[in-house]
Amino acid sequence: MTELIYQTDSYAKEFTATVTGYAGEQNGVLLDRTAFYPGGGGQPNDVGQLVVDGRTYNVTSVVRGNIHIVEGELPPVGAAVTGILDWDRRYKLMRTHTAMHILCGVVWRDYSASVTGGNMEPLSGRMDFEFERMQKELVTEIETRINAEVQAARDIRVNILPREEAFKIPDLIRTKINLLPEGIPEVRTVEIIGLDLQADGGTHVANTREVGTLRIADYKSKGGINKRIYLEINN
Numbered sequence: 409m410t411e412l413i414y415q416t417d418s419y420a421k422e423f424t425a426t427v428t429g430y431a432g433e434q435n436g437v438l439l440d441r442t443a444f445y446p447g448g449g450g451q452p453n454d455v456g457q458l459v460v461d462g463r464t465y466n467v468t469s470v471v472r473g474n475i476h477i478v479e480g481e482l483p484p485v486g487a488a489v490t491g492i493l494d495w496d497r498r499y500k501l502m503r504t505h506t507a508m509h510i511l512c513g514v515v516w517r518d519y520s521a522s523v524t525g526g527n528m529e530p531l532s533g534r535m536d537f538e539f540e541r542m543q544k545e546l547v548t549e550i551e552t553r554i555n556a557e558v559q560a561a562r563d564i565r566v567n568i569l570p571r572e573e574a575f576k577i578p579d580l581i582r583t584k585i586n587l588l589p590e591g592i593p594e595v596r597t598v599e600i601i602g603l604d605l606q607a608d609g610g611t612h613v614a615n616t617r618e619v620g621t622l623r624i625a626d627y628k629s630k631g632g633i634n635k636r637i638y639l640e641i642n643n
């Protein structure tokens with residue numbers, strides 16, 4: 409088991425750990441603890457470095473199972489490592505992920521449209537909604553409303569709840585918590601206080617004001633009531 413630092417401290421950009429083993433076929437390193445996000449929920453994985461005795465190993469990807477894919481030779485099992493995230497990239501992804509939840513929250517609260525999926529890159533993302541009324545005339549209105557939520561400086565709270573407790577929260581049931589696999593005993597929730605609450609594994613900023621200015625870059629119809637909205641964040 410790897411201790412997942414990113415689940416409770418999204419601002420950890422450096423950490424110390426011990427190499428516990430390899431995922432050889434992937435040239436991957438396993439650690440007893442990590443702050444590297446392996447990707448999921450539309451948020452791409454982190455990249456960065458592992459440093460052992462002054463020697464640097466580039467982490468080119470992190471995949472499911474918290475496997476750190478490294479270029480070239482692997483550090484020895486038992487070695488004490490310092491993990492260093494590419495923080496510029498990760499922080500942009502945190503701002504972007506929170507921005508996506510702001511969009512979700514506003515579109516649900518004001519238009520009763522639910523989200524069906526999404527994906528992001530640093531400072532841009534797209535989200536799919538069942539949103540019959542979405543049309544060109546709404547773009548400016550939504551943009552104004554999501555920026556108002558950034559300005560409102562709402563705190564973001566992360567919680568890890570027993571599964572039974574999470575299943576009693578109406579907002580979570582709406583966001584398809586029932587799709588979570590049976591075996592998972594705990595549910596991590598991300599709440600933008602006063603706006604949005606979701607079961608979510610990603611890394612977020614602590615307050616919406618960190619997100620910055622948002623722009624609806626485009627939208628398109630995906631057939632029927634399905635609409636895709638493209639979001640961009642000013643650097």
Ligand SMILES: [Zn+2]
Pocket residue numbers: 449505509608609610
């Ligand atoms: Zn999310």
